[in-house]
Amino acid sequence: MSGNRSIRMRWRRRTAAEPADLVVPYWQAHDEELLSAGLGAIARRLPALVHDAIRVAWQASRTDTAAALVLTVLAGLFTAFGLLATNDVLESLFAAGATADRVRAAIPALLLVGTAAALRAGMLAVAAWAQERLKPQVERLAETRLFRLTTRVELTAFDDEEFHNSMQRARDNGVPDSATVVEMTVNVLTGAIGVLSAAVTLGVLHPALMPLLLVTAVPDAWAALRSARMRYAAFRRVSTARRRKFLLSDLMAERPPAAEVRAFTLRRFLLGEYDRIAEYEQRVELDVAWQRATTRMTGDLLGGVALAAVYGTLGLMLAFGFLPLAVVGTAVLTIRASQSSLASLVQSVNKLYEAGLYFGDYLEFCAMAERFVPPERTARLDPFRRIAAESVRFTYPGADTPALDGVSVAVERGEIVALVGENGSGKTTLAKLLAGLYAPDSGTVRWNDADLADVDGDTLRERISVIAQDHTRWPLTAAQNITMGRPRDDERMAEAARAAGADAVLARLDDGYETLLDRRFRGGQELSGGQWQRIAIARAFYRDADVMIFDEPTSALDPRAEHALFERIRHHAAGRTVVLISHRLFSVRYADRIYVLDRGRVVEQGTHPDLLRTGGRYAQLYELQAAAYREPSSAC
Numbered sequence: 001m002s003g004n005r006s007i008r009m010r011w012r013r014r015t016a017a018e019p020a021d022l023v024v025p026y027w028q029a030h031d032e033e034l035l036s037a038g039l040g041a042i043a044r045r046l047p048a049l050v051h052d053a054i055r056v057a058w059q060a061s062r063t064d065t066a067a068a069l070v071l072t073v074l075a076g077l078f079t080a081f082g083l084l085a086t087n088d089v090l091e092s093l094f095a096a097g098a099t100a101d102r103v104r105a106a107i108p109a110l111l112l113v114g115t116a117a118a119l120r121a122g123m124l125a126v127a128a129w130a131q132e133r134l135k136p137q138v139e140r141l142a143e144t145r146l147f148r149l150t151t152r153v154e155l156t157a158f159d160d161e162e163f164h165n166s167m168q169r170a171r172d173n174g175v176p177d178s179a180t181v182v183e184m185t186v187n188v189l190t191g192a193i194g195v196l197s198a199a200v201t202l203g204v205l206h207p208a209l210m211p212l213l214l215v216t217a218v219p220d221a222w223a224a225l226r227s228a229r230m231r232y233a234a235f236r237r238v239s240t241a242r243r244r245k246f247l248l249s250d251l252m253a254e255r256p257p258a259a260e261v262r263a264f265t266l267r268r269f270l271l272g273e274y275d276r277i278a279e280y281e282q283r284v285e286l287d288v289a290w291q292r293a294t295t296r297m298t299g300d301l302l303g304g305v306a307l308a309a310v311y312g313t314l315g316l317m318l319a320f321g322f323l324p325l326a327v328v329g330t331a332v333l334t335i336r337a338s339q340s341s342l343a344s345l346v347q348s349v350n351k352l353y354e355a356g357l358y359f360g361d362y363l364e365f366c367a368m369a370e371r372f373v374p375p376e377r378t379a380r381l382d383p384f385r386r387i388a389a390e391s392v393r394f395t396y397p398g399a400d401t402p403a404l405d406g407v408s409v410a411v412e413r414g415e416i417v418a419l420v421g422e423n424g425s426g427k428t429t430l431a432k433l434l435a436g437l438y439a440p441d442s443g444t445v446r447w448n449d450a451d452l453a454d455v456d457g458d459t460l461r462e463r464i465s466v467i468a469q470d471h472t473r474w475p476l477t478a479a480q481n482i483t484m485g486r487p488r489d490d491e492r493m494a495e496a497a498r499a500a501g502a503d504a505v506l507a508r509l510d511d512g513y514e515t516l517l518d519r520r521f522r523g524g525q526e527l528s529g530g531q532w533q534r535i536a537i538a539r540a541f542y543r544d545a546d547v548m549i550f551d552e553p554t555s556a557l558d559p560r561a562e563h564a565l566f567e568r569i570r571h572h573a574a575g576r577t578v579v580l581i582s583h584r585l586f587s588v589r590y591a592d593r594i595y596v597l598d599r600g601r602v603v604e605q606g607t608h609p610d611l612l613r614t615g616g617r618y619a620q621l622y623e624l625q626a627a628a629y630r631e632p633s634s635a636c
């Protein structure tokens, strides 16, 4: 059984009692691969990894990359030079003659050793500085590229499970590991050059000395690799537990859930969960601490035996006159110096391989995301006359049934059109198709005569504003929440706030429009659900788009505010076009046209009086709601 497999088996046995809910999840995609990868697999992947790392580092900063690489190589050359100069020092010191003469003879070589050491130290320090500088630059580059893609891809990408998981892996591990890959590449280079300099020095001193380096290297390399694998295995085993622990700590120490923790007396439950997970994490860490200690001890023991064998061999070579004393002395110094380079080389290779797998995920995600980026579209948008969906069909990725099936609706300029229907009937999906956020699988959505499939998404969204049902509560100032990235115009902002009924909300805030709407920050304030909704509506008015889509804009408003808002929408929208989604049929009765959806199809359409006359589904729903208002006791 290979060493790696035995680590894996032992982990299986040791962690057999791990709680079932803490099993390894999707984001730890490479565990098996990492734990089973032998030196051969690592060595095969290394060149590609180093190539990828240098490429990304080069993109981040040419100067720092060049400095890190060139200075590391030069420092290696000075290491070899210094060791060979040490041999000259020892030769002079061990030569026959008076002590003062021997020391004097050694001085030029000593100066060379000192100069080489100083230059080497200087170069390594600058290389390390360049390496440190590279880390944040590489991480920023990787993160920026990721967010450029995540904000550009089609919205459907976020409904695709594979995309979602891949994005999480790229964000959680890929981005930080991009910097690790670069850092470890430089470390591998440093370690490899250190070992190479030692090998070259020994080769120059006497070719027979080179194999001795290998003998001392093996136990150290074995212990370093095995210990690193154990640490990694333990880290992976507890990482699910850690994520759960972070979630629990947020639940116990963050503001939003604090009220419910008390209201539902969740304290004991949460603390119990926390304790269960923390206890598991501690058990795993204590296990690995012991295993790593024994591995290190075994490595040191074997290393000591190997070193004794090497020194014994050197002693014999000296005794039988194969080597002069100075060469033996230099060989001992060289072997000692190479050992730390070797340990760092092995650990860096291992870490590079590990980080490389996650960095590979990041590159894979970027390639996948590029496929979700909409193609360049050039069709221009004429002044708005109408927007219409024609026989559109749309199925969410992974869903069995279509959310919309053969739906046709039309919204003419200046109209207020309402979409109504029971939960899940497809209203929000249709609104998103009209706004160009989703593209239909079949059928067409047209702006005048132009197919939205030919129109650039950003151009379209300048002309259509959507206030989503689950609109975001942006942790920004009230003003920023209304202007939302548009140039600020105080007069227009105040007008939009007035139209949305948000002016009264803003008047009560300590700093008015400048108030930060997030209690987690100093001076921040919190709004109620209805107040947030008014701010969101003000945002729609501020955008001054041709078409405004409101998805349940009044769900959190009290009846008086709701009535006032619908009145304002009717007046403020004068000349503009509104698509309104609402469950409150009382509020949509003034719409120019009402579409009733049911299970992804339009089942009725017309004005409020038309639909009441038809006596269909709308009439039934309207009657039901009206009855609830007429008979408050039966509505309870």
Ligand SMILES: Nc1ncnc2c1ncn2[C@@H]1O[C@H](COP(=O)(O)OP(=O)(O)OP(=O)(O)O)[C@@H](O)[C@H]1O
Binding pocket: 159, 396, 397, 399, 403, 421, 422, 423, 424, 425, 426, 427, 428, 429, 430, 469
């Ligand atoms: N992101 C999604 N992925 C998969 N299915 C979805 C997604 N969003 C909605 N659906 C499904 O599509 C159907 C239509 O949903 P939609 O949100 O359009 O309904 P709705 O009429 O707006 O409902 P509600 O009145 O509850 O807001 C539902 O069956 C829903 O489960």
